[in-house]
Amino acid sequence: MLRFFSPSFISTGFVAVLVGYAGAGAIIFQAANAAGASPAQISSWLWALGVGMGVSSACLTLWYRQPILIAWSTPGAALLVTSLPGLPMSDAIGAFLFSSFLLTLCGVTGWFEKIMNVVPQSLAAALLAAVLLRFGLDAFVALEADFSLVGLMLVVYLLTKQLLPRYVIPLTFLSGIAVAALQGSLVGISLDFTFTTPVFVMPSFDLATLIGVGIPLFVVTMASQNVPGLAALRTHGYQAPASPLIAWSGATGLALGPFGGFAFNLAAITAAMCMGKEVHPDPEKRYPAVLWASIFYTLAGVFGAALTGLFIAFPAALIMAIAGLALLSTIANSLEVALRTDSERDAAILTFAVAASGVTLLSIGAPFWGLVVGMAAYLFKRRFSTSG
Incomplete structure (x- = not known):
């Protein structure tokens, strides 16, 4: 029980939620x-997303004893910004x-698996590295903004x-907050602890x-998130x-969609934060970080105005760096x-290069196309080797 309150677990969970809200929270509002949506409905969207991510992440993590983090679909939200104007709610x-x-x-049919x-x-590893690369680079781009x-x-x-x-991330994060x-x-921290009412x-x-x-929305959530x-x-x-x-995340959306929970999926970037060696040397003991993230997600939903105000008060350079x-x-x-x-290196580097490029085709993001190009190269080389 005492290990559950380890600073590395708490800080990692908090940073994962912070990055999620600070990086895409504005897109949700848009x-x-x-x-x-009315102000009450916007609050309801935040409630549905926060509670949905928190409860589903906790349930899956406890069931499998693995760091499984559920997130909202950020590319899905970006798609909605341009697709929803003029439509009835x-x-x-x-x-x-x-x-x-x-x-x-x-999920139920097993097609995705x-x-x-x-x-x-x-x-898969090349794809993940490409998705995370921008965040790694941004840590040093932030030097220009606030050296x-x-x-x-x-x-x-x-x-x-x-x-x-073991404490590299919490101590680095605390040093950033202190500076x-x-x-x-x-500045501008708003802590209005009013319960959000779902609509x-x-x-x-x-x-x-x-x-x-x-x-x-389904395609970009599957291809760019799951x-x-x-x-x-x-x-x-x-x-x-x-x-x-996949089935659980879809069912969460079915339950919370009428309240504004537009799409739930497996997290990649924020989940990876909870899977590193800094969280715990033993991979089997890293999952409490996700449990803390689920607590913060749920609080962000229940007390949407207060937590969102806290998250957006941190300087952009601090968020990018951590x-x-x-x-x-x-x-x-x-x-x-x-x-x-x-034998797989050429296909892997193609996957990495295309996915890291940020190209968008047919409204589908680069991770999907990176996987398509990489799989094509992989299958072509296997076919060629077999024929030879």
Whole structure:
């Protein structure tokens, strides 16, 4: 029980939630506004997303004793910003439910797991490294924005990495908060501890909306979120079956869609933060970090205004730095796994390059296309080798 309250678990869980809200929270507000949501409905969206992520992450993590983090679909939210204007809220909710139904169907039937079982581990690791690369680079891009803050955090990171590796992230994070406080950068903190009231919206199902919004939301959630999310688990050696995870996230969306929970999926970036060696040397004992993340997610839903205000009060440079530094070891490990096998190296580096490029085709993000190109190269080389 005392180990559950380890600073590394608490800080890692908090940082994962902080990065999630600070990195994509604004997009959620934009998506809700695009749907014409009232202030009460926007609060309901935050409630549904926070509680959905918190409860589902805790349940799956406790069931499998593995760090399984559920998140909202960030590319899905970005899609909604451009897709929802002019649509009735009830039609938007119907599209959310349709997308979640398709996610549940993929999980229940096992289609997603069958597809992912064909993907070599090297390609999955390359995909994960590409998804995380931008965050690792941003840690040093932040030096340009605030050299003293990020520079001190980097020094603390390097020292504690050698002296106190178990506490490298919490100590680095605390040093950043201390410097930000001394600089006067922690301003505008709003702590309004009012319970969020969920608002139910009766869904309606318009065929054009289901096709134009529901199906694209399903595709980008599967391709851009669940694929790298499963890659994060597999790269770190966690073998929880994919189908129940996808089915659970889809069912969560079915339950909370009428309240604004538009899409739930496996987390990749924030989940990887909870899987690194800094959390705990033993991979089997890292899952409490996700339990703390689930607590913070649930609190962010129940006390949406207060927690969101706290998260957005941190300077952007602080968030970029701690997110990137927390992911460096995962990026290094993923690249090592990706390039380990000579026969799969070409396919892996193609996967990495395309996925890291940020290219978007047919409204589908780079991680999906990286996997497509990498699998094509992998299968072509196998076919050529067999023919030879």
